[in-house]
Amino acid sequence: MSKPLNVAVLGCGFMGRAHSNAYSQVNHFFDREHQPVLKACYAREQEKDKLEAFAKRWGYESMDTDWRKLVEREDIDLIDVCVPNFMHHDVVIAAAEAGKIIVCEKPLAMSLAEAQEMVDAVEKAGVANMVSFNYRRVPAIALFKQIIEEGRVGRPFHYRATYNQDYTIGADVPQGGMALWRLDSRVAGSGVTGDLLAHSIDTAEWLNGPIKRVVAHTETFIKQRKHADTGKVEKVDIDDACMFLAIFANGSMGTFESTRYARGRKNYSTMEMNGENGSVFFDLEDPHILQYFKYADPATGRKIEDHLTGWQRIHVTNFEHPYMKNWWVPGCTIGYEHTFINGFADFLASLEGGEKFMPDMRSAMRTQKVCDMVLESAKIGQWVDI
């Protein structure tokens, strides 16, 4: 049985493209009742030409430069929020009040207070919702989770995450405007903490449980930049880099590092966990590989390390690996865009009575809280309890 799911995507930038592609592809690879239909798209009036080209390229039936009109349309079932962060709050609340299913890009909000209002609205309306922390749907990261659940890491001691890029090093890079709104705190909320560490925190708590305490330091290396909208040199208020230490509720210690000033690092997100029975390591710049070090048998705890033991590089493309039976034959890799397709496949399954989709907005609010506490700790220079 097939059921059309009429989608309106708000935003026609990087994420608008990633989501449009995922809606177009999901039914080609996963058996789901819901068939997303690209019904409408939105961008602001200043981007009308770009919106027209976007609508044509992806085959949207209609477009609008007033998002409220799309939220009010009876023939739209799902509102997908891919606009800059400062708009998430108002769009999500209006969409919840209109009874729409909601997909929202990360970070959920500009602050915990905003996130709380959004969660209240979606829970009051009882609408299905997802937040697109897409990296949980990288097969190798899902396998990381499986390995932990199988007891192969055992008692965890350390969790280590980095998320480094290098695209803002130049002093002549402007803040604001289409691609660089992430540098404008009024539009983005924060810098690397909300944009990049939110991903690392989401996966860290998913893999290793809740973070209890943090102590952070942030830095803004270039303190003034020309604003693309006003043409004036203005103060930069976002964090260019952030490092924090974390104590997890399970007693393990964590380090988190993120910067947009790591020359040569483009989308370098890594995570490593070291436990009593073994260790696991993942690097997003090598996304189909998961590294695993086996020390002890999870059933007995007995040492199995011997003269042949070493780090295994698992090529995560077998039918036994998460999501991979829906893709190609073993050995053929998938890429960045597939994480969004895998995510929508899980979300549609949850609409059809399957497992509850995570992270939903309540879960993403938790990540927002950790981000806010990290920034608070950097501000006061002290440990903060979450």
Ligand code: SOE
């Ligand atoms: C920008 O730095 C960015 O596009 C993030 O906003 C995404 O969430 C991340 O996945 C890649 O980098």
